[in-house]
Amino acid sequence: MTQFAAREGELVVGGKRLSVLAAQVGRTPFYAYDRGLLRARVAELRAALPRAVKLHYAMKANPMPALVGFMAGLVDGVDVASAGELKVALDAGAEPAEISFAGPAKRDVELQQAVAAGVLVNVESMRELPVLAAASQALGLPARVALRVNPDYELKGSGMKMGGGPKPFGIDVEQIPQALAQVGALGLSFEGFHLFAGSQNLRAESICEAQVKGFELALRLSQDAPAPLQVLNLGGGFGIPYFPGEQRLDLAPIGQNLSALVERAATELPQARLVIELGRFLVGEAGVYVTRVVDRKVSRGQVFLVCDGGLNHHLSASGNFGQVLRKNYPTTIGNRVDAPRENASAVGPLCTPLDLLADRMELPQADIGDLVVIFQSGAYGASASPQPFLGHPAVVEVLV
Numbered sequence: 001m002t003q004f005a006a007r008e009g010e011l012v013v014g015g016k017r018l019s020v021l022a023a024q025v026g027r028t029p030f031y032a033y034d035r036g037l038l039r040a041r042v043a044e045l046r047a048a049l050p051r052a053v054k055l056h057y058a059m060k061a062n063p064m065p066a067l068v069g070f071m072a073g074l075v076d077g078v079d080v081a082s083a084g085e086l087k088v089a090l091d092a093g094a095e096p097a098e099i100s101f102a103g104p105a106k107r108d109v110e111l112q113q114a115v116a117a118g119v120l121v122n123v124e125s126m127r128e129l130p131v132l133a134a135a136s137q138a139l140g141l142p143a144r145v146a147l148r149v150n151p152d153y154e155l156k157g158s159g160m161k162m163g164g165g166p167k168p169f170g171i172d173v174e175q176i177p178q179a180l181a182q183v184g185a186l187g188l189s190f191e192g193f194h195l196f197a198g199s200q201n202l203r204a205e206s207i208c209e210a211q212v213k214g215f216e217l218a219l220r221l222s223q224d225a226p227a228p229l230q231v232l233n234l235g236g237g238f239g240i241p242y243f244p245g246e247q248r249l250d251l252a253p254i255g256q257n258l259s260a261l262v263e264r265a266a267t268e269l270p271q272a273r274l275v276i277e278l279g280r281f282l283v284g285e286a287g288v289y290v291t292r293v294v295d296r297k298v299s300r301g302q303v304f305l306v307c308d309g310g311l312n313h314h315l316s317a318s319g320n321f322g323q324v325l326r327k328n329y330p331t332t333i334g335n336r337v338d339a340p341r342e343n344a345s346a347v348g349p350l351c352t353p354l355d356l357l358a359d360r361m362e363l364p365q366a367d368i369g370d371l372v373v374i375f376q377s378g379a380y381g382a383s384a385s386p387q388p389f390l391g392h393p394a395v396v397e398v399l400v
């Protein structure tokens, strides 16, 4: 499942043996994100998808500034979900015209910042419209808007559903005509629609279905629009495999489906560019979390590798980031990948049984000082974890 090679019995991350990389970082625990794998993933997508489809990075998956800067140079745009993320994207050199700003509860000042920066606001609520109009007036700048639509269908097979039914995200499709009328009346600069149905989907046919439905919905809604559609953001939701038995997402049918939609768009929405926005799929497999074994204990026959980091840095690997059933992320002992196996559990330093990184897995035999590596850790890691909990040092992040 892992994308990382091994050399001389050690995992290779960023071209270096893990023990050498750990020495370079100078302390554990750390996250390392591999530039080569990030580049390869974008290339793989570009090869599978039609060139006309714009590829955006949804930076909430991993907002590390150096990584955002690197990704900004590879993709066509960056999606942010707060003024804090907007700052990181702008600092990273992302082109403001290609930044979009989604997210519920955008405060008035965040909407003003978005107008001042010249980015596209994906409007989540009618309340945002007059605030944007006031900001536009005050600054003498256009307020670029797309309406995020909460559709009347769900993305099947999604890890997290974010569209369909009652949702705090987007404007219900029934209210879109009214919202479009208001966009026109307020003189906002209408650019298009944004649909995002859900996350972590490994079923290509579900993603294709959501894309087709999104396209058709946008086509229907565009009849009431005050201006032709320039952008149609069809969302993303592309998942990565985490657990045994999970199949890698097949990009080929998604590429074919998008090619058909590009063709339809050429006649049915001739001014619109199609956009997909991906977070986890772009960065998740390029990252590892590395934590050092501080103690090795045997309790009633069960081996515990007690590590210097755990759920405080990597909540999702502990199974506490929205998972229904806890399962082990792919894990190894990165400085001795070929050692004889034993059944062991890796736990973090926190005084709670929730702080479990690997539960009774077959792992290379490890001792104090060895490096436990959790794969598939490039997305929803450091920034999605409760770092101050129990007062341990913050995790280091490196782009290598």
Ligand SMILES: *Cc1c(COP(=O)(O)O)cnc(C)c1O
Binding pocket: 058, 060, 061, 079, 102, 196, 198, 199, 200, 236, 237, 238, 277, 278, 279, 280, 281, 379
């Ligand atoms: C979270 C989110 C994403 C990224 O989701 P991934 O599953 O990481 O690809 C993209 N767009 C929106 C609107 C989101 O809320």
